Amino acid sequence: MDYLFWRLPKEPDLRYFSWLLWFIWKNRNGKIYKNQTWDPFDLLWNAQIESVMWAESQTKDSPNTGSSQNVDHLITGDISRCYVDGAWRAQDSCTRQGWVYKAGGSTDTLMGAMSIRKSLSPLHAECEALIWAMECVKTLRISEVVFATDCSQLVKMVSTPTE
Numbered sequence: 001m002d003y004l005f006w007r008l009p010k011e012p013d014l015r016y017f018s019w020l021l022w023f024i025w026k027n028r029n030g031k032i033y034k035n036q037t038w039d040p041f042d043l044l045w046n047a048q049i050e051s052v053m054w055a056e057s058q059t060k061d062s063p064n065t066g067s068s069q070n071v072d073h074l075i076t077g078d079i080s081r082c083y084v085d086g087a088w089r090a091q092d093s094c095t096r097q098g099w100v101y102k103a104g105g106s107t108d109t110l111m112g113a114m115s116i117r118k119s120l121s122p123l124h125a126e127c128e129a130l131i132w133a134m135e136c137v138k139t140l141r142i143s144e145v146v147f148a149t150d151c152s153q154l155v156k157m158v159s160t161p162t163e
Contacts, residue, residue, distance in 0.1 A: 016047045016050070016051030016052075019046075019047040019048075019050045019051045019054070020043070020044065020047040022047070022050075023038075023046050023047045023050075024043065027043055078104040078105045079104045079144070079145075079146055080101065080102065080103050080104040080142060080145040080146070081101070081102050081104070081145065081146050081147075081148060082099055082100070082101045082102075082133055082137055082145050082146070082147050082148070083099065083100045083102075083147075083148045083149070084097075084098075084099045084126075084129050084130050084133045084147055084148065084149045085097070085098050085099070085126070085129060085149065085150060085151075086098075086119070086122070086125035086126040086127075086128060086129035086130075086151075087125065088118075088119055088121065088122040088124075088125035092118065093117075093118055094115045094116060094117060094118055095115070095116055095117070095118055095119040095124075095125045095128070096113070096114070096115050096125075097113065097114055097115075097116065097125070097128065097129035097132055097133075098111070098112065098113040098114075098129070099111065099112050099113075099129065099132070099133035099136065101133075101137060101140075101142070101145070110140070112132075112133070112136055114132070116128070122151075123151070123153050123154065123157075126149060126151040126153075126154045127154055127157075129149075130147060130149060130154060130158075133147065134147070
């Protein structure tokens with residue numbers, strides 16, 4: 001393994017080696033748990049594509065193709081953040097919500113989690129989680145905080161409320 005990871009020649013054809021290992025592992029899990037298999041050539045092709053896409057995404061001048069942007073690097077260390085998430089699954093009878101608050105310029109962290117009656121949709125679950133996190137932060141008398149979520153639909157909905 002030492003040779004495979006550290007002494008690997010710096011040839012362009014071998015730069016996707018770790019991706020190949022990843023796809024082999026995913027194929028193994030698919031075979032064991034879902035009785036699915038991939039063609040070896042598809043495995044190799046996917047590893048190459050993922051390697052190129054990852055390398056392109058790591059360049060600083062690559063354009064952002066998504067509708068939302070990661071603004072963590074724009075927020076200074078003195079700003080408090082609250083990360084919010086809602087979990088919704090069709091087969092479950094409840095929705096799970098959680099938030100993590102990190103005080104700016106400090107190592108203080110607060111968090112909350114709860115399970116409530118099932119929401120109408122995943123977007124409703126995310127929205128309810130945001131509202132609950134806002135209520136909790138307000139109860140803690142915290143007035144300046146940046147809320148963050150992984151739901152691009154919620155970000156769009158909150159950013160452009162006229163739609």
